[in-house]
Amino acid sequence: MTAPAPVRTSDELIKAEEPVLAHNYHPLPVVVARAEGTWVEDVDGRRYLDMLAGYSALNFGHRHPALIEAAHRQLDRLTLTSRAFHNDRLAEFAERLSALTGLDMVLPMNTGAEAVESGIKVARKWAYDVKGVPADRATIVVAAENFHGRTTTIVSFSTDETARSGFGPFTPGFRVVPYDDLAALEEAVDETTAAVLIEPVQGEAGVIIPKDGYLAGVRELTRRKGCLFIADEIQSGLGRTGRTLAVEHEAVVPDVLLLGKALGGGIVPVSAVVARREVLGVLHPGEHGSTFGGNPLAAAVGTAVVELLETGAFQQRAAELGVILRDGLQELVGKGVLGFRARGLWAGVDIDPAIGSGREISERLMREGILVKDTHGSTIRLAPPLTVTAEELRSALVALERVLGS
């Protein structure tokens, strides 16, 4: 028998990563060892309020009992079949996700980027098979400052130089227009356009909320011009904004919906393309796939996630507690906060750069026992689990005020 590895401190573990782990992230210096609900604990036993929630992958908090139970039950029975065979969990997952979103069909994948890639492929196929765009001429219109993931095709239409630089040659067929600009969209969409792909709220850009009427305008324009509306709700969806989907704020139903993150309940990667039958129906055997997509463990957890959302309780909490978040941030405007954007339990907060960069503010909050993450420059993002209590939320706002004043 080998002896157990010696227990290492946070500092030792951070140093140990340096030579063996690719440096594609710059994490805050906290080493999380366990978590429950809205709280995480580091290897040295310090507790932190999680105000990031895994970029919305932990909308239901860490280790939600119903989700953990669904995962345990499935682990004891069947975990993977591949799609070479049917499994007894996938039908219910697809039925319930379809009912939750009001769209007909589900293409199960794993990560967010995979859902985006799959959505792009499906839209192109639809353009050739249904719309009649000449072969290899399909275009997809996207928004500046978008974030849709990290694959080669997705970074091809990113406007973030750090995400793109050094990774060419890029995939052609994308047109970039300013976000929240219907006139620019009108000009960019033509007879080759397969789809308009946007985030209903731009998360990574700093929780950018478009003007009222934009999403409804995109819906009207895409319908009128005969192309698809793809809504990337990988970060904005599944309760975060106070509704099941952010597009619901404008009573919009897209043709294609991309989901991920919280769909896996913070347990396993689960993503999906959900769409009208006319759109997803273009795929035939062999044209697209994934070894892990739709696996029974993912389907069991995804079904349990949908079940939580069916109650409406999380959406309601996000809407109600969102008022506390908004009011609390409003109090800080002029006291170190230059401005903020908030919808539900999700906010992008612009800190006065004279006080500190987003990174510095995040580090100071970490020392106060609050975990957040910067987006760009001096903007931080607040996105607690939807299980956060009013008291916890207020304590985070008090800590932010302290940090801004210190």
Ligand SMILES: Cc1ncc(COP(=O)(O)O)c(C=O)c1O
């Ligand atoms: C809107 C949006 N789309 C896609 C992605 C990519 O998801 P993943 O990191 O699971 O590939 C993200 C991740 O932050 C996102 O916010």
